[in-house]
Amino acid sequence: MRLDRLNSLECFSLMYLQFYKFIYLHPFLKREPVLYNCMVVVMLLGFSARQIQAQTPFDGIMMPKNNACVFAGYSTGSFNQYWEGSKLRKNETIATVTRKSYAWMAAVGIWENLNVYAGFPWIQTSSSEPNGGKLAGAEGLQDLELAVKYQLLNAKGKLGTTRAVATIDFTTPISNYLSDYQPYSLGLGAPQWTYQALVSHQFSNLIYVRANAAYVWRGNTQAERIYYYANGSHYSDWMDVPSAWNFGAAIGAYLLGDDLRLEASYSDFASQDGDDIRPYNASQPTNKVEATQVGFLLQYIPDFAKGFGLIATHHRTLEGRNTGKVNATSFGLTYQFSYRKNGTNHEN
Amino acid sequence: MKTKLYIALCTFLLITACEKEIPTHYVYDSYAFSNVDPEGGNWKTTLISSPAQIVLAEPNAVNSAEYIAELTQLKSAQASLSQDVKNDMAYWTNNPVLRWNEIARELIAKYNLIPGPNDDGTYTLPNAANPAGPPPFPFAHPPYACRALAYLSVAQLDGLITAWHYKFKYNRVCAYVADQQVQNFFQPNAIPAYPSDEAVIATVSKEILSAMFPLEKDYLANLELKHIAAIKASGACVQSDVDAGVLIAKEIAKVALQRASSDGMKNAQAPKAIADSIKNDAFTRFGWSWSNQEIPQRPIGLTPLFGKVRMWNVPNIELVRPGPPPAIGSAAYEASIVELKEYAGNVTTERRRIANYWSDGLGTYTPPGHWNEIATGIIVDHRLNPIRSSRVMAYMNMAIMDGGISCWDAKYYYHYPRPIQNIPGFKTILGTPNFPAYTSGHSVFSSAAATMLGYFFPSQGSLFEQMAKEAAISRLYGGIHWTFDASAGLEQGKSVAQYTIEVAKRDGAE
Numbered sequence: 001m002r003l004d005r006l007n008s009l010e011c012f013s014l015m016y017l018q019f020y021k022f023i024y025l026h027p028f029l030k031r032e033p034v035l036y037n038c039m040v041v042v043m044l045l046g047f048s049a050r051q052i053q054a055q056t057p058f059d060g061i062m063m064p065k066n067n068a069c070v071f072a073g074y075s076t077g078s079f080n081q082y083w084e085g086s087k088l089r090k091n092e093t094i095a096t097v098t099r100k101s102y103a104w105m106a107a108v109g110i111w112e113n114l115n116v117y118a119g120f121p122w123i124q125t126s127s128s129e130p131n132g133g134k135l136a137g138a139e140g141l142q143d144l145e146l147a148v149k150y151q152l153l154n155a156k157g158k159l160g161t162t163r164a165v166a167t168i169d170f171t172t173p174i175s176n177y178l179s180d181y182q183p184y185s186l187g188l189g190a191p192q193w194t195y196q197a198l199v200s201h202q203f204s205n206l207i208y209v210r211a212n213a214a215y216v217w218r219g220n221t222q223a224e225r226i227y228y229y230a231n232g233s234h235y236s237d238w239m240d241v242p243s244a245w246n247f248g249a250a251i252g253a254y255l256l257g258d259d260l261r262l263e264a265s266y267s268d269f270a271s272q273d274g275d276d277i278r279p280y281n282a283s284q285p286t287n288k289v290e291a292t293q294v295g296f297l298l299q300y301i302p303d304f305a306k307g308f309g310l311i312a313t314h315h316r317t318l319e320g321r322n323t324g325k326v327n328a329t330s331f332g333l334t335y336q337f338s339y340r341k342n343g344t345n346h347e348n
Numbered sequence: 349m350k351t352k353l354y355i356a357l358c359t360f361l362l363i364t365a366c367e368k369e370i371p372t373h374y375v376y377d378s379y380a381f382s383n384v385d386p387e388g389g390n391w392k393t394t395l396i397s398s399p400a401q402i403v404l405a406e407p408n409a410v411n412s413a414e415y416i417a418e419l420t421q422l423k424s425a426q427a428s429l430s431q432d433v434k435n436d437m438a439y440w441t442n443n444p445v446l447r448w449n450e451i452a453r454e455l456i457a458k459y460n461l462i463p464g465p466n467d468d469g470t471y472t473l474p475n476a477a478n479p480a481g482p483p484p485f486p487f488a489h490p491p492y493a494c495r496a497l498a499y500l501s502v503a504q505l506d507g508l509i510t511a512w513h514y515k516f517k518y519n520r521v522c523a524y525v526a527d528q529q530v531q532n533f534f535q536p537n538a539i540p541a542y543p544s545d546e547a548v549i550a551t552v553s554k555e556i557l558s559a560m561f562p563l564e565k566d567y568l569a570n571l572e573l574k575h576i577a578a579i580k581a582s583g584a585c586v587q588s589d590v591d592a593g594v595l596i597a598k599e600i601a602k603v604a605l606q607r608a609s610s611d612g613m614k615n616a617q618a619p620k621a622i623a624d625s626i627k628n629d630a631f632t633r634f635g636w637s638w639s640n641q642e643i644p645q646r647p648i649g650l651t652p653l654f655g656k657v658r659m660w661n662v663p664n665i666e667l668v669r670p671g672p673p674p675a676i677g678s679a680a681y682e683a684s685i686v687e688l689k690e691y692a693g694n695v696t697t698e699r700r701r702i703a704n705y706w707s708d709g710l711g712t713y714t715p716p717g718h719w720n721e722i723a724t725g726i727i728v729d730h731r732l733n734p735i736r737s738s739r740v741m742a743y744m745n746m747a748i749m750d751g752g753i754s755c756w757d758a759k760y761y762y763h764y765p766r767p768i769q770n771i772p773g774f775k776t777i778l779g780t781p782n783f784p785a786y787t788s789g790h791s792v793f794s795s796a797a798a799t800m801l802g803y804f805f806p807s808q809g810s811l812f813e814q815m816a817k818e819a820a821i822s823r824l825y826g827g828i829h830w831t832f833d834a835s836a837g838l839e840q841g842k843s844v845a846q847y848t849i850e851v852a853k854r855d856g857a858e
Contacts, residue, residue, distance in 0.1 A: 091464070092643035093779075132643035134768040136692070136775035136827075176697055178704070181777070220370075224704035227721065229457040229711055233450070235721075236370045279483070280464030281711050 065112055069336040071105045071119070073311070077328025080128075082183075082283075083320045085276035095131035097183050097324065100124045103332075105145075108339075113151035120144050120174060125184040135184065142187045143171040160203040167214075169194040180223035180239065182283040183324065189221035189285065190241040206254040216244045221285050230275040230286040239285045242274035252297070261299040268292050277322050290321035309334040374450055374724055378442040378534040381733035385857075388735040389513030392855040393506045394660070394742065395603045399513035402599045404592055407518055407542045410526045418586035419527045426531055429581055434533075436578040442534040444546055444575065445504055445737045446724045448553035451571065452500050453713040453720060455561045459488035462710055462782070469644040473617060479562040486561065490789055491654045491752050494716040495613060496560040498660065498742075498749040503556050503604040505742035507548040508735040510596045515540040524583040532583040537733070544585040545734050547593025548600075550575040555601030559608065611658040616651040623648045630763030636676050637763045638784035650783045655757030660746035661847040668754045668844045670836045673764050673786040684831040688767055688774070692827050695777060699825040706790060706822035707778055715790050715819065716748045719797035722815070726805055739857055744800040747848040751796035751841045752789065758840065759784040767827060776827030787837035788829045791820035795841025796848075803849050816841070 078098040081090050105119025126137035146169070153164035171192045179189025196214035218241040228234050252263030274288030295315040302308065311332040317325050389399055396402065408414040440447055463483035465471055472483060479485035486492050520542035524532035539545070554572035558565045580590055618626070631637040640646040655665065662668055674680035691699060708715045723744055727737045764786035768774050781789075798816035802809030820838050823829035852858075 095643075130643065132641065133779060134641065134775055135779065136695075136777050178700065180704070224701050225707060225712070226705070227457075227713060227718070229454070233372055233454045233457065234370050235372070235374060238370055240370060278461055278711060281461055 065109050066338055066340040067109045067336060068339045069107045069334055071103070071107075071332055071334045073101075073103045073330055073332030075101045075103070075313075075328060075330030077315075077326045079317075079324030079326045082324040083277075083322055084279065086321055088325065091280070092131060093133040094127050094135070094183060096128035098126055098128065113154075115149045117147040117149070117169075118145065123186045125186065127184075138177060138181060138184045138186055140177055140186055141175040142173070142177065143192075144174045145169065145171045160201055162199065162201045165198045165200075167194070167196045167198070169196070178224060179221040179241075179285050180225070180228075182285070188218065188241050191219040193217045196246075206258075208252050210248075210250045210252075212246075212248045214246045216246060218243050223285075228284065228286075230284065241285045242271035242288060244269060244271045244289070246270075259301050259303065261297070263295075263297040263299075265295040265297070266293070267295070274322075283322060287322040289323050290319075291317055291323050292319040293317050307336050309336070373439070374446065374721075376441060376443075376446070376728045377438070379728070379731055380535040381443075381537050381539075381736075382731040383736065384537060384539050384733055385512065385735055386516050387856070388509060389516055391509050391512075391735075391739070391857045393509050394502050394746075395506045395600065395607060396510070399510040402510050402596055404510075404514045404543060404596065407520050407588055407592070410521060415526070415586065415588075418588060419523060419530065422523055422580070422583070422586055423527070423529055425581060426583065433577055433581050436574050437533050437582050440546070440575050440578045442537065442546070442582075442584075443728075443732075443734050443737055444549045444553075445508075445734050445741065446727060448504070448549055448557075449497070449500070449720055449724060449741060451553070451568075452497055452557055452560075453717040455557060455564060456488040456493045456496065456717050457711060457713045459484065459486055459561060460493065460711055460714060462487060462489070465644050471644075471646055473648075476562070476614065484563060488561075488714070489650055490714040490716060490793065491616065491651050491657075491756060492560075492613075493714040494745065494749040494752040494793065495608075495611075495657070496557070497716055497720055498745040499560070499604050499608050500553060500556045501738060501741040501745040502660075503552045503600050504549055504738040505735070506604075507552045507597050507600045508545055508738050510600065511543050511545045511548045511593060512735055514543055514592070514596075515545070518542055520589070522584045523586050523589075530583045534582055534584065539733070541585045541589045543592030543596055544579060544589040545593065546579045546582075547576060547585070547590040548597045549734065549738075550579065551594045551597030552601050552604075555597065556604060559605050607658075612653070612656050616654040616657060618648065618652045620647050623652045626652050626760050627763055630761065634672065634675075634762065636765060638765045639769060640782055641766070641768050641780065642782070646782050649760070650781065651756060652760045655753055655760055657753050659750045659753050661851045662750050662754065662844060663847075665754060665757050668750075668840060668847075669761065670758055670787055670840050673762055673830070673832050673836070676765075676770065680832060681830075685767075685771055687831055688771065688824060688827060691825050692775060692777075695825075700777065702818055702822045703778055703825040706794075706819040707826065708790070709779055709781075715793040716745070716752070716797070719744065719748065719794065719801075722797075723801060726801065726808070730805065736857075739852075739855075740801075740804050743804075743848050743852045744797055747796040747800045747845040748793050750848065751792040751844045754840055754844050755787055755789050755792040755837065756783075758787050758836075759789075762786045764830075764833075767830065774827065778823075778826030778828050780828045785829055786833050787840055788820060788823050788833040789837070790823050790829075791816070791834045791837025792841040792844070794819035795838045796845040797841075799842050799845035800848060803845075803852065 076098065078096050080096040081088055101121045101123045103119060103121035105117060107115055107117045109115055121142050122140065123142050124137065124139040127133065127135065147167060149165060149167045151163065151165050153162065155162045173187060173189050177186040177189065179185050179187060194214050194216045196212055198210065198212040200208060200210040202208040220238040221241050223237050223239055226235065226237050228239065246267060246269045248265060248267035250263055250265035252261060254261050270290045271288040274286055277283045277287055293315050295313060298312045300310045311334065313330045315328050317323070317327070393399065463471060463474065474481060474483050474485040474487045476485050488496070519540045522541045524530040550572050554568045558568050576590060579585060580587065627637045638649070640649065659665065708718045720741065723740060727740060732740065763784050766780050766785045768776060768780050794816040798812035801812045816838060820834035823834055824831060
């Protein structure tokens with residue numbers, strides 16, 4: 001059993017976090033799939049780093065400590081249909097909405113079982129031409145993201161290794177983008193805390209499975225109007241962004257002697273409350289968002305470029321509520337390195 | 349490590365606990381009025397000829413057996429008040445003019461949804477004869493909204509003038525004055541109880557709004573029921589005070605809705621043939637015309653004949669029609685293009701904030717609703733009594749509606765294109781509405797409202813004027829209006845409001 005590979009599975013927790021977070025953040029595309037896809041890639045950074053490390057004989061399974069990884073990724077996602085409440089529709093006012101995201105992230109292995117992450121994306125949104133609305137898209141920095149991931153369990157048995165990982169993730173806006181400008185807004189504009197538990201199991205035949213559950217707490221976002229309607233009047237420029245649950249599962253395998261990883265995943269995201277998009281009206285941050293998605297991931301760690309890794313993902317939205325029927329694709333490059341070659345592992 | 353996790357968890361719990369409650373209505377308490385306006389019954393009415401048009405019998409004396417029986421009933425009810433009724437009293441307060449105005453604004457926001465295209469690319473318009481639709485009736489766009497608010501406020505004022513007339517004619521004291529054992533849940537105000545002004549407001553508001561929002565009849569009837577229950581529990585009135593108020597309200601509402609049914613609004617959404625001929629006339633006259641830019645294109649602009657609706661205080665629409673806008677290609681037109689491109693290319697934080705603050709677009713209470721909200725706060729600040737409050741609302745909303753009618757007259761007379769129609773590749777940060785550009789509705793509505801508020805509250809006049817100017821330029825920051833749409837609109841709103849001020853000056857309230 002390759003324990004280093006199992007280690008790398010930890011990173012999935014964050015990846016999944018990011019996955020639903022960015023996909024479902026908003027009713028039609030506000031902080032949308034594109035972004036989240038990108039972030040999925042970003043979060044894989046940690047994973048890649050470990051994979052790379054696995055190929056470094058000197059570090060072996062102790063790799064996480066004193067290692068860091070940087071990531072750069074690009075993602076693009078779009079939709080030409082969205083769910084207005086539960087009704088799937090087109091809207092030529094916005095035509096096809098596209099979101100492009102450029103993301104940077106760094107991951108650091110602090111201890112053997114503790115990783116920290118920091119990153120932020122730059123996002124651009126627009127509608128295809130022609131469209132009936134002639135509305136300007138938006139662009140700029142979105143949110144700063146900070147995360148801590150902690151390994152709770154790492155148990156080796158006859159049938160492989162079972163691991164449990166807990167993650168806490170925090171995001172907050174770092175520019176003055178307007179969340180109340182959907183579907184072009186860059187993000188939800190609210191602080192967000194995500195709490196996730198993940199369990200994975202790696203069989204000795206290199207097949208792995210994973211399940212995760214997360215609660216996503218979302219605060220209020222500030223609009224630029226003093227009144228809005230969301231199942232009734234609200235006399236404030238603050239909007240309550242509904243908190244949500246996210247559940248996911250995945251199955252994957254390592255091929256080509258570990259150089260290549262393939263994975264298929266499923267996720268289900270559901271806001272706890274919120275209002276529906278009203279007929280032919282714009283979505284807003286208060287909406288109740290639901291989405292069911294499937295995703296595919298390919299990760300390649302070439303032998304010829306030590307420390308580097310490549311990742312590609314594709315996600316498709318199957319079902320939803322108050323969200324775009326988004327398909328998104330992302331590409332990312334990771335580079336992992338040891339920042340203190342001779343450092344001491346204080347944990348041991 | 350574990351410590352860190354605990355810290356993060358605690359931070360989370362703290363933040364969760366701190367999340368703000370977002371108010372769903374304007375919070376104000378029952379208050380002592382700055383004045384009771386004992387002469388209010390002599391003010392000039394708008395809908396009825398005079399309060400005497402509604403006959404109200406003299407009430408039983410406070411020492412009569414009938415009245416004492418009513419007091420007994422009241423005390424018995426007060427002995428076992430539910431928390432719901434107490435909450436309702438706190439909600440409705442002793443100045444429910446403002447509460448019903450707020451309810452009207454909420455219904456406007458609920459119904460201010462533009463019908464989308466059908467699958468075959470056609471559009472179906474809301475139909476008053478089939479309110480359930482789809483699409484539901486009404487589409488509470490700004491012209492619809494300003495009219496609903498005007499009828500509501502004018503009916504409230506006529507109802508209160510009538511109530512005041514009889515209150516000070518018969519001078520029957522409040523129940524809590526007649527009997528010390530009756531508890532008064534509101535601030536004491538020396539206003540006779542018969543007929544109940546609050547009951548007038550509850551019923552007249554419900555009647556007007558039910559006509560304006562027919563799908564909300566049950567909802568409104570339930571609100572009226574709860575409001576009346578709160579009035580009856582509050583300690584000011586007995587049953588016969590309430591009944592008299594309801595009687596006045598029903599008579600006033602009939603007259604108001606009679607006027608509404610014949611004011612021309614039902615023809616405002618003209619058929620395509622008429623809309624096309626209006627457009628062709630403008631093209632023949634000026635060499636330009638506005639076209640909807642949506643996909644699929646909407647065949648008819650919003651209410652082309654709203655400019656023909658009967659005005660409240662302006663004798664002739666042409667008295668307030670602005671001069672023509674700059675010709676396409678003129679220096680003023682080209683200068684406006686430069687200005688709009690500058691705003692679109694440099695969306696500063698401040699410009700974006702102003703554009704959104706005054707946007708009041710689809711799904712909201714519209715600019716007339718925004719100004720009613722502004723007026724509400726000022727009325728409470730000045731501790732105005734219900735009749736004074738409704739006078740402010742009625743005259744302001746008449747001026748706003750007259751402004752809207754005048755604005756729509758100009759819009760379809762001049763039929764001027766929007767920026768997105770004429771500037772290639774131009775993009776906006778606000779949605780472009782489905783009607784011609786000149787003059788700006790926001791500018792006219794806001795200027796009319798600010799002029800009226802400045803008349804009633806002169807010490808704050810320059811503030812209101814500033815707000816109206818900001819509302820006007822917000823449309824340029826949003827990219828959906830020309831410079832001259834806003835400047836001409838501000839002038840137009842002011843001159844329209846002047847006619848209403850002239851009427852207000854002579855209504856006997858000053």
